[in-house]
Amino acid sequence: MSDTKQKRILVIYEVLEATPPRSDHTWMRGQADWRDEFQVVSCLKKLGYDVRMFGVFNDIEGLVRDIKEWQPDLVFNLLEAFNNDRDKESHLVAMLELLGVSYTGVGAKGLSLCKDKALSKLILANKNILVPKYIVSPAAQPLAKLADDFPLPVIVKPLGFEGSEAIHQCSIAQSSEDAMERMTYLHEKYETDVIIEEFIAGRDMYVGLLGNLRIQTLSPVELSFSKSKDEDAAASHRIASFQAKWNRDYQKRHGIVRTDCTDPMLARRLQIEAKKIYKVLGLQGYARIDFRVDAHNQIYFIEANPNPAVNNQDEFALSAKKSGIEHEDLIRKIVKLGLNSAS
Numbered sequence: 001m002s003d004t005k006q007k008r009i010l011v012i013y014e015v016l017e018a019t020p021p022r023s024d025h026t027w028m029r030g031q032a033d034w035r036d037e038f039q040v041v042s043c044l045k046k047l048g049y050d051v052r053m054f055g056v057f058n059d060i061e062g063l064v065r066d067i068k069e070w071q072p073d074l075v076f077n078l079l080e081a082f083n084n085d086r087d088k089e090s091h092l093v094a095m096l097e098l099l100g101v102s103y104t105g106v107g108a109k110g111l112s113l114c115k116d117k118a119l120s121k122l123i124l125a126n127k128n129i130l131v132p133k134y135i136v137s138p139a140a141q142p143l144a145k146l147a148d149d150f151p152l153p154v155i156v157k158p159l160g161f162e163g164s165e166a167i168h169q170c171s172i173a174q175s176s177e178d179a180m181e182r183m184t185y186l187h188e189k190y191e192t193d194v195i196i197e198e199f200i201a202g203r204d205m206y207v208g209l210l211g212n213l214r215i216q217t218l219s220p221v222e223l224s225f226s227k228s229k230d231e232d233a234a235a236s237h238r239i240a241s242f243q244a245k246w247n248r249d250y251q252k253r254h255g256i257v258r259t260d261c262t263d264p265m266l267a268r269r270l271q272i273e274a275k276k277i278y279k280v281l282g283l284q285g286y287a288r289i290d291f292r293v294d295a296h297n298q299i300y301f302i303e304a305n306p307n308p309a310v311n312n313q314d315e316f317a318l319s320a321k322k323s324g325i326e327h328e329d330l331i332r333k334i335v336k337l338g339l340n341s342a343s
Contacts, residue, residue, distance in 0.1 A: 006050075008074075009049045009050065009075075010074070011044070011054070011078060012056055012077055012078060013054075014056055014057070014079050018057045035313070039312065044335070046328065047332060060082070072101065073339065074338050076103075076334075077092075077093065077096070077104050086162070093111055102338050102339055104285055104334050104335065104338035105284075105285040105338070106284055106286075106306035110282045113282065113304075114281060114303070114304045114305070115160050117195055117303050118134060120281060120303070120304060129273065129280075132197045132199070132292075133151055133198040134197040139194070145180065146176040146180070150176070150196075152173075152176070154172070154197060156171050156182040156186065157171060157194065157195050159194060160192065164240050166189075167240070170182060171239075172239065183196060200302075202293045205270055205290075206220065206223070206288055206289070206291070206316075207288065207289045207319065208308070208316045208319035209274060209283070209286065209288070210286050210320075210333055210334070212340070216323075217275050220261040220266075220271065221261070221318050221322065223258060224257050226257060269297075284341065286337070289301070290303050312327045
């Protein structure tokens with residue numbers, strides 16, 4: 001891109017307490033929690049953009065002032081919360097839309113739909129996308145019991161959480177009583193709505209997508225447990241739990257790696273479903289769609305992840321690499337899509 005030096009990019013990211021916005025990214029080096037931010041800023045600078053950073057906690061006025069004064073050509077959005085409240089993620093993007101500033105990733109409407117896992121499933125089921133059976137237990141009025149005909153086992157998860165937070169082996173309940181116990185625990189600990197979902201025994205598959213009106217579907221990636229002793233034992237821990245996703249020691253013990261989908265026909269079906277979901281939910285920029293594939297190769301939609309992690313060790317960047325897009329070019333494409341949101 002020949003005009004990168006003329007382009008100003010403001011990278012916004014969340015901080016967990018009220019601290020002065022940081023202008024230098026070098027403090028992030030080597031810190032796992034800041035891998036995304038460090039790699040994005042480093043890559044943007046390498047590409048020649050004029051980069052500024054703004055760490056957001058609860059200072060919306062300061063962010064608006066910085067945008068108006070510096071007038072960036074693009075906001076690279078790495079925010080997931082405001083004042084530690086993840087429900088405000090879409091509000092922040094809506095603010096960018098009201099200010100008329102270009103930004104990377106999914107818009108406010110798409111973020112809102114994806115944040116509510118039950119609503120996104122309801123919408124997609126009406127478009128003939130296969131989803132697990134589910135029911136929501138509101139924090140304000142918890143369920144008393146599961147229906148007698150609700151399929152068991154189930155997986156019990158916070159409705160709006162991301163990154164497999166609060167998902168562990170004990171999230172899988174073999175009985176209605178166990179499901180109610182886990183549901184009550186989540187209500188009390190996190191004060192959040194809970195989704196109880198039919199557990200689909202099978203494999204976790206991820207499909208990344210890039211694009212606005214024209215959509216590029218990336219190669220599917222599988223979360224593989226290569227050290228499973230046998231199928232029965234494997235079924236209990238073959239889930240993308242918090243430990244499986246983030247704990248390196250746990251990953252080594254179970255041989256958890258991201259691999260190619262080796263079945264070309266299944267890979268193509270996953271891509272077709274992912275592209276349909278991307279369009280139905282009104283996504284743009286980039287996103288990752290998560291599936292479970294059962295023993296009969298039936299594909300179940302689990303959730304859509306707008307603005308997924310883009311560091312070179314996560315599923316989205318790996319999916320892009322398997323599609324021939326190296327990490328630097330991936331960041332370049334995300335920037336281009338943000339600057340040209342109608343393409």
